[in-house]
Amino acid sequence: MTVTASLPDARRELLSLVGRTPLARIAADLPGPHPGFWAKLEGLAAGGMKARAAVSMLLGARERGELLPGAPVVESTSGTLGIGLAFAGQALGHPIVLVGDRELEPSMRQLLRSHGVRLEIADRPAAQGGWQAARLTLLRDLLAELPGAYWPDQYNNPDNTAGYASLAAELAVQLDHLDILVCSVGTGGHSAGLIGPLRRHWPALRLIGVDATGSTIFGQPASARIRPEHRVQSGLPGG
Template sequence: MTTAFLPALAPNRELLALIGRTPLARITTALPRRHPGFWAKLEGHAVGGMKARAAVSMLLGAEERGELLPGAPVVESTSGTLGIGLAFAGQALGHPVVLVGDTELEPSMRRLLRSHGARLELVDTPAAQGGWQGARLEKLHDLLGRLPGAYWPDQYNNPDNTAGYASLAAELATQLDHLDILVCSVGTGGHSAGIAGPLRRHWPALRLIAVDSTGSTIFGQAAAPRLMRGLGSSIHPRNVAHRVFDEVHWIGPAEAVDTCRRLARGNFVSGGWSTGAVARVAAWAAASHPGAAVATVFPDGPHRYLGSVYDDDFTAAHHLDPRLAAGEPVDIPHPRAAHAGGWARCTTVTDPSAGHPGGQP
């Protein structure tokens, strides 16, 4: 990439009026067991995607503190979804955006990011420590040294990421009469931390369930190669508020694929890996707690995943047979306990970087 010249952008702040106000859908199809139904906030309908909320919050915060100067470039690591949000925020606020992805990033997502004006740099080898995330961060730091005045939002540790989801919490509080259980996917930790506090102030007895990916280290499991993108992590983001979760579930790719396809066939609304993971757990929660009001957030729609989640050749190549997907979680006694299969659950939540149990705030 030529770093000497990044064209300036004229801000288009009228775009900011398009953020949020996404619909709420009632999900009743069996996933795979029958359940009374749960609510799903369809963030895939948002202009710029769910993470436009966080992206705008991070850039506005940096502008206000003088860390991001007018027209200065923004550089960030992404597996795709935040990249779309940053491309939106860059256009709205007048900042060229440089994104560091990896060669696992779908060709359709690469084209989409570039079509929205983002510069895309790809790494082709996972790091020995930190996997693809580690490799992207190494490349990111190299770019920061070659782009004078560039700003790195650092989505994993930036509290403005979390603050950006206050609007999502406010919308849920308005759209729902009551809420007993909230199910959240966890990657950077931004949206779960950002909505948990406001919603618990609204409904103090709210129970919060985290959904992670098998092979992710966020809640103490050993690192392993991860096929799913958008949830899970090979590092320990500081934005993850371990203390607010009452339990954690780890979902595998076969379970996510089965759920996404069932959603598409039976409820029309669906999405990708994170959507499949949270929907399966939300259906389980609704069935396990009769009479409870359960809600979750579907972070995106299905279009990015037509060549993976919804492609039979892809699932066959990766040995993902939806017919063999786990229909119930296996309970494990501690987050560090090894488990077999594609779905595990633990009611003890710990912060592996601090070594202390989580709990209600």
């Protein structure tokens, strides 16, 4: 298999569109009673919340010389980081190649491709390690075939969590007080990147992680995950 990718022109002015998202007070009725909460509307920024991490990882790699100008970026994703990387690639001039799997929703596949990325799909889970292992095997094949390609490795990259320092700073300015931070949890990047800086402002701050039923992250048995067809990149601070 030969993989080619066109070299996009850098458009660094796009970086000004990252962050500075508004807060909204949510008081509408929900299935369970609640006293109201603040939602950080990260979906209103270009590239969504994950653009913060994507830009941070690519800029960090460029500064260290690990990512050369115009070199392709290859990453495994369930969707949302892919949108952020597509944005970062457009801003910094890097073609983006993403590895998903058969469970990636058709709407997300269409959205990723509409952002100009190359999307490769693992069609069957690995005997050991399931879908994640299958995606990583395909990713390593792509790295071997793309000269100079860079893998951010979101699961082990400290620039992933560092990218959310700007989000923590915004919340600290926008809120007078915060008791509980509720984060969706995938890689754990944004929850880890937020809780440290925010606890310097509010030491008693509690963190609650949320994931879908059927995820193994919190020790549940693996099962089919129930997901809405259209994801909303919002929440407090969510993603």
